[in-house]
Amino acid sequence: MCFSATASFGAGAALAVISYATVRKVQSYQQLVFASIPLIFCIQQISEGFLWLALSDPAYAPLKYITMYIFLIFAQIVWPTWIPLSIYILEKNSKKKKILRLFVGIGSLVSLYLAYCMIANPVDAKIVGYHVSYIQDYPLAFQFSGGLLYIVATILPPFVSSIKKMKILGAAILISYCITRLFYEDYIISVWCFFATVISLVVLAIMYEVKKIKVESRSRVVGGMQFLVNQK
Numbered sequence: 001m002c003f004s005a006t007a008s009f010g011a012g013a014a015l016a017v018i019s020y021a022t023v024r025k026v027q028s029y030q031q032l033v034f035a036s037i038p039l040i041f042c043i044q045q046i047s048e049g050f051l052w053l054a055l056s057d058p059a060y061a062p063l064k065y066i067t068m069y070i071f072l073i074f075a076q077i078v079w080p081t082w083i084p085l086s087i088y089i090l091e092k093n094s095k096k097k098k099i100l101r102l103f104v105g106i107g108s109l110v111s112l113y114l115a116y117c118m119i120a121n122p123v124d125a126k127i128v129g130y131h132v133s134y135i136q137d138y139p140l141a142f143q144f145s146g147g148l149l150y151i152v153a154t155i156l157p158p159f160v161s162s163i164k165k166m167k168i169l170g171a172a173i174l175i176s177y178c179i180t181r182l183f184y185e186d187y188i189i190s191v192w193c194f195f196a197t198v199i200s201l202v203v204l205a206i207m208y209e210v211k212k213i214k215v216e217s218r219s220r221v222v223g224g225m226q227f228l229v230n231q232k
Helices: 004-022 029-035 036-054 059-090 094-120 143-155 164-184 185-232
Strands: 121-128 131-137
Touching: 004 029, 004 036, 004 185, 029 036, 029 059, 029 185, 036 059, 036 121, 036 131, 036 143, 036 185, 059 094, 059 121, 059 131, 094 143, 143 164, 164 185
Parallel strands: none
Antiparallel strands: 121 131
16 A cells, blocks of 8 residues: 555455455356456555565565565556456456457557566656655656556446446446546555555455356256256
């Protein structure tokens, strides 16, 4: 999290509990990618907690770059592809699945571009006030378009999904982004993850919804088979 090592580790602990509850709802491998979102947030927050320590305590200084890159890899490379892909895998509606496939493609391009930027350009982190500031000397030419495509890939897919509560996830991501952009523009990478717990709770609620739909579907199939047997 953006405010202190204690806040990051506290968020990581809360996310670990949510991760456990979410993964327990998994009934098939198709659900696992989506259900892993809170776990990834958990790893991300804990890594930034150690980064805080590395930046503020010389004893932890050797951890600086490994924890910084772990955080940035998840924040900039994993999420643009993971979010649309996880929703695409869950989707059952063929028309919506085609649209979601487009978002997966956009997210993959964003991930590849940001991975290249991270490898080809210097990256650093420092504490500024109560925030971790990530210093990335990326090309300015694609900064706006790259940022726009990142938003498209991570925020729009939940609104396309046919799963009822998925739109709440989209709203949670959108609102958290708007708040971060409005009040913490210079620390957007770090502060946006402040909302990881809220977003993860929505993911847990969606897993309950997915499980409920699957149970109801099984009940209808069993009921239909029982009816056929009785007819015979």
